[in-house]
Amino acid sequence: MTAEPLALRIDGVSKAYPNRGLALAPTTIEVRRGEFVSLVGPSGCGKSTLLGMAAGLLAPDSGTVEAMGQRVGGPGRERAIVFQDAALMPWLNVRHNVEYGLRAQRVPKAERRTRVAEALEMVHLDRVADRHPHELSGGMRQRVAIARALVLRPEILLMDEPFSALDAQTRTVLQDELQRIWLETRPAVVFVTHNLMEAAFLSDTVYLLSAGPGRIVRRYEVTVPRPREESDPRLVDIRQDMLDRLRSEVNAAAGRGDPDLAPADALAA
Amino acid sequence: MRGRALAFAVALLALAAALLAGCGGERAADGDELRLGYFANVTHAVPIVAMERGIYDRELEGTKVSPQLFISGPEAVSSILAGSIDAAYVGPGPLVTALSRAPGEILVAAGANEGGATLIAARGSGIRSVADLRGRRVAIPAHGNTQDLQLHELLRRAGLKPADQGGDVTLVVVRNPLLASAITTGVVDAAMAPEPWGSVLVADGAARVVLDSDQVLDGRSPTTILVVSRALAERRPDLVRALQRANAEAVALVRRDPALAGAAFNRRLDEVSGTTLAPAVIRAAVDRQTATTRVDPAQMQIMIDAAGDAGYQARDVALDEVLPIRPSAQ
Amino acid sequence: MTTNTADGGAPGAAGASRAARGARRVAMLAVRKLWFIALILVVWWLVTALGLVPAYKLPSPGDVLGALENAIRERELLGALWDTLLRLVTGWAIGVACAVALGLLTGAVPFLEDGIRPVLAGLQAVPTIAFLPLAILWFGFNATAVLVITAFGTFKPMALATYGAIHQVPPTLKMAGRAMGARGLFYQRTLVLPAIVPSLVTGLKLSWSFAWRSLMAAEIIVSGTTGLGGVLELGREINAIDIVMAVILIILVVGILFEQLVFARLERWVNRRWGLVGAR
Numbered sequence: 113m114t115a116e117p118l119a120l121r122i123d124g125v126s127k128a129y130p131n132r133g134l135a136l137a138p139t140t141i142e143v144r145r146g147e148f149v150s151l152v153g154p155s156g157c158g159k160s161t162l163l164g165m166a167a168g169l170l171a172p173d174s175g176t177v178e179a180m181g182q183r184v185g186g187p188g189r190e191r192a193i194v195f196q197d198a199a200l201m202p203w204l205n206v207r208h209n210v211e212y213g214l215r216a217q218r219v220p221k222a223e224r225r226t227r228v229a230e231a232l233e234m235v236h237l238d239r240v241a242d243r244h245p246h247e248l249s250g251g252m253r254q255r256v257a258i259a260r261a262l263v264l265r266p267e268i269l270l271m272d273e274p275f276s277a278l279d280a281q282t283r284t285v286l287q288d289e290l291q292r293i294w295l296e297t298r299p300a301v302v303f304v305t306h307n308l309m310e311a312a313f314l315s316d317t318v319y320l321l322s323a324g325p326g327r328i329v330r331r332y333e334v335t336v337p338r339p340r341e342e343s344d345p346r347l348v349d350i351r352q353d354m355l356d357r358l359r360s361e362v363n364a365a366a367g368r369g370d371p372d373l374a375p376a377d378a379l380a381a
Numbered sequence: 382m383r384g385r386a387l388a389f390a391v392a393l394l395a396l397a398a399a400l401l402a403g404c405g406g407e408r409a410a411d412g413d414e415l416r417l418g419y420f421a422n423v424t425h426a427v428p429i430v431a432m433e434r435g436i437y438d439r440e441l442e443g444t445k446v447s448p449q450l451f452i453s454g455p456e457a458v459s460s461i462l463a464g465s466i467d468a469a470y471v472g473p474g475p476l477v478t479a480l481s482r483a484p485g486e487i488l489v490a491a492g493a494n495e496g497g498a499t500l501i502a503a504r505g506s507g508i509r510s511v512a513d514l515r516g517r518r519v520a521i522p523a524h525g526n527t528q529d530l531q532l533h534e535l536l537r538r539a540g541l542k543p544a545d546q547g548g549d550v551t552l553v554v555v556r557n558p559l560l561a562s563a564i565t566t567g568v569v570d571a572a573m574a575p576e577p578w579g580s581v582l583v584a585d586g587a588a589r590v591v592l593d594s595d596q597v598l599d600g601r602s603p604t605t606i607l608v609v610s611r612a613l614a615e616r617r618p619d620l621v622r623a624l625q626r627a628n629a630e631a632v633a634l635v636r637r638d639p640a641l642a643g644a645a646f647n648r649r650l651d652e653v654s655g656t657t658l659a660p661a662v663i664r665a666a667v668d669r670q671t672a673t674t675r676v677d678p679a680q681m682q683i684m685i686d687a688a689g690d691a692g693y694q695a696r697d698v699a700l701d702e703v704l705p706i707r708p709s710a711q
Numbered sequence: 712m713t714t715n716t717a718d719g720g721a722p723g724a725a726g727a728s729r730a731a732r733g734a735r736r737v738a739m740l741a742v743r744k745l746w747f748i749a750l751i752l753v754v755w756w757l758v759t760a761l762g763l764v765p766a767y768k769l770p771s772p773g774d775v776l777g778a779l780e781n782a783i784r785e786r787e788l789l790g791a792l793w794d795t796l797l798r799l800v801t802g803w804a805i806g807v808a809c810a811v812a813l814g815l816l817t818g819a820v821p822f823l824e825d826g827i828r829p830v831l832a833g834l835q836a837v838p839t840i841a842f843l844p845l846a847i848l849w850f851g852f853n854a855t856a857v858l859v860i861t862a863f864g865t866f867k868p869m870a871l872a873t874y875g876a877i878h879q880v881p882p883t884l885k886m887a888g889r890a891m892g893a894r895g896l897f898y899q900r901t902l903v904l905p906a907i908v909p910s911l912v913t914g915l916k917l918s919w920s921f922a923w924r925s926l927m928a929a930e931i932i933v934s935g936t937t938g939l940g941g942v943l944e945l946g947r948e949i950n951a952i953d954i955v956m957a958v959i960l961i962i963l964v965v966g967i968l969f970e971q972l973v974f975a976r977l978e979r980w981v982n983r984r985w986g987l988v989g990a991r
């Protein structure tokens with residue numbers, strides 16, 4: 113046992129879909145409490161699959177997942193997830209969308225109200241609380257999705273490409289906000305992204321996965337102190353190294369004739 | 382653009398109207414075929430016997446008679462109006478209501494059958510007379526059919542009125558096949574039943590006879606009448622006369638030997654539905670009716686008046702519209 | 712209005728021109744929605760007035776109106792219409808409620824749905840009225856049997872529509888709900904049910920027309936129950952095509968009113984609430 117206890121322990125987990133072969137080779141990842149971990153890797157390498165298993169929405173074929181020391185067999189209160197498409201409930205307004213998880217977990221009404229207000233304030237949405245999702249911009253919708261996760265006060269926050277549908281400016285703003293929120297609340301984060309700069313900028317640790325079936329090919333520790341600047345030369349170096357690695361990964365996979373791969377340039381975002 | 386679309390729509394509708402106007406034009410039998418409607422009812426024993434014996438084909442030499450089976454009067458008279466059949470055996474009710482709307486389009490050739498209706502009541506209903514029907518529910522086979530009109534007249538004579546005319550006897554339409562269950566489950570307390578249904582229910586023990594067929598308007602109310610289309614009467618009066626002769630011949634045959642009618646009916650029923658009635662039931666049913674070429678004017682007036690009182694007529698039909706045309710009419 | 716007076720211009724003139732514009736818009740809308748009906752009426756009237764078709768085959772619009780008025784006065788047509796509508800709405804509501812409940816309960820368990828769905832799909836081919844004899848045996852020759860048939864006629868298409876709708880719920884929405892801890896009845900009630908509402912609206916309209924058909928067919932046979940079906944059948948029985956057409960006219964008008972007043976509004980509300988802009 114290390115001094116720092118683990119938030120999430122993914123141990124030899126693998127997954128195959130029917131008629132699709134292996135989507136994720138046995139993978140082991142440990143996430144310390146309060147640690148920000150990113151997963152990067154070619155499209156189709158199994159990142160979402162891995163996250164789904166950590167969330168308890170998918171059952172692994174082999175291996176185990178432990179969250180806060182407990183074996184994962186389904187969704188749990190200590191974990192929350194944010195998807196690429198915000199997956200909001202269109203019939204509920206922002207406030208009620210954020211409140212939904214608290215209702216599901218039978219949090220008393222008075223407490224729900226203060227926690228929702230708090231979460232909305234954290235993502236600067238208090239002014240649009242009564243709007244419906246279709247009345248929001250893409251960035252606002254993603255903020256709602258983040259607030260909806262934060263309101264549950266998770267110890268582990270799972271995020272699957274939360275910013276990839278956003279334009280570059282909105283994305284930068286939200287990255288800053290996520291960093292701030294994370295510094296304030298310190299959950300452990302597992303963050304999936306295709307954007308290497310984003311991964312370097314936000315993370316303590318970045319895992320780089322091979323083309324599908326995914327396995328970890330490299331682990332980066334980013335020790336640059338926070339708050340960080342994107343232009344920090346140390347971050348730029350790390351990003352460059354990741355990019356080179358990924359290029360060779362993708363090219364190797366292309367040589368194997370893997371059809372599920374994006375062209376290498378797509379990684380250079 | 383819009384103007385053209387509108388013109389197109391108008392043209393389309395005009396076409397539809399023209400088709401409607403053109404369709405069902407009066408196609409009378411042109412010498413080679415005569416389409417004759419009838420029902421597989423015991424009251425239609427005359428046409429059934431005539432077909433079985435080939436009487437029509439013999440009398441209408443050279444003209445083939447194609448029988449067409451109907452299950453109710455309104456469809457049969459509608460088919461005459463549409464020109465899809467040339468002649469039919471129907472009850473006085475549909476004849477009167479159809480004539481009130483299409484004057485002169487249908488002509489009466491001859492009578493075929495009288496009686497054949499009984500007023501029955503559910504066992505234990507305590508109904509022993511027409512007067513006892515007050516406040517009760519009585520089944521009729523259809524609005525405006527013979528039994529319905531007969532019941533209207535019986536009620537009038539007993540000083541009663543149907544509920545929909547402000548009286549207190551509720552008339553309920555119950556299709557013949559459902560009559561047994563309607564009587565036994567108490568949906569209705571009594572029924573004005575055409576044969577053989579009355580005899581069937583009495584034989585089953587589900588119902589008792591309140592008025593036997595000879596007490597229903599003296600058993601002389603016409604139940605089956607041979608009618609022809611105006612087109613046939615105008616273009617081929619010879620065929621109408623041949624039909625009248627064939628009808629008279631079959632009526633005479635059935636009068637001489639009523640058992641013949643029962644047997645012929647059972648054979649036809651077997652063909653149509655694969656079932657037959659018990660000999661005792663069929664005998665009782667045949668006994669409750671009389672084959673005759675007569676169409677009793679007084680009885681027809683009763684039918685017309687009853688249809689008028691019930692609000693079934695669009696205009697008052699005159700008596701001579703529903704009496705047989707003279708055989709010699711040219 | 713208040714702003715008009717405030718700007719010191721000619722408030723009366725501005726108001727009048729706006730009213731005129733409003734009136735013109737209403738008139739345009741009326742023309743757009745009514746031109747086809749008007750055209751049919753004119754052609755119908757012409758065909759009958761010119762004597763192209765005998766009245767016993769096609770009564771004139773006036774005859775049909777007369778029959779309508781007569782039926783209202785002498786045959787309590789309005790009462791029959793009311794009874795029918797009441798029965799229709801009740802039977803339809805029961806059918807819809809049962810279908811959605813069954814869809815939600817069994818749609819969540821593939822084993823149940825796999826067993827039930829083919830049966831429902833097969834039953835679609837059986838006209839609901841074929842079950843009337845059975846309904847009469849079980850519930851009697853009465854309004855209950857008619858109501859049951861109406862509900863059943865509603866139920867079949869609605870249950871299939873519910874299954875279809877459940878399968879259209881986006882997977883990430885379902886995953887998001889489950890990840891937040893929604894389970895069991897709470898999950899069905901607060902996530903699946905509202906999520907399927909937009910696709911259910913189509914099912915509601917479809918099953919409404921099925922309800923009408925089953926109800927009319929049943930009322931025609933179970934004639935002890937007062938209703939439009941009985942009046943329709945009466946028209947047939949006494950060869951009164953004008954009564955038949957009057958009843959058809961009523962059903963048509965009720966259909967149009969329901970479409971415009973209920974379903975169109977429902978659809979608009981759902982489209983707004985669920986953010987389905989551009990759906991129309």
Ligand SMILES: Nc1ncnc2c1ncn2[C@@H]1O[C@H](COP(=O)(O)OP(=O)(O)OP(=O)(O)O)[C@@H](O)[C@H]1O
Nearest residue numbers: 129132135154155156157158159160161162324372
């Ligand atoms: N439900 C499923 N059924 C069958 N195959 C699936 C399913 N979900 C994913 N896969 C396959 O499993 C592999 C891994 O998919 P996954 O979504 O985990 O990849 P990813 O790394 O998240 O990709 P991306 O970066 O494009 O989101 C892919 O080949 C994908 O086609």
Ligand SMILES: [Mg+2]
Nearest residue numbers: 159160161272
């Ligand atoms: Mg993914």
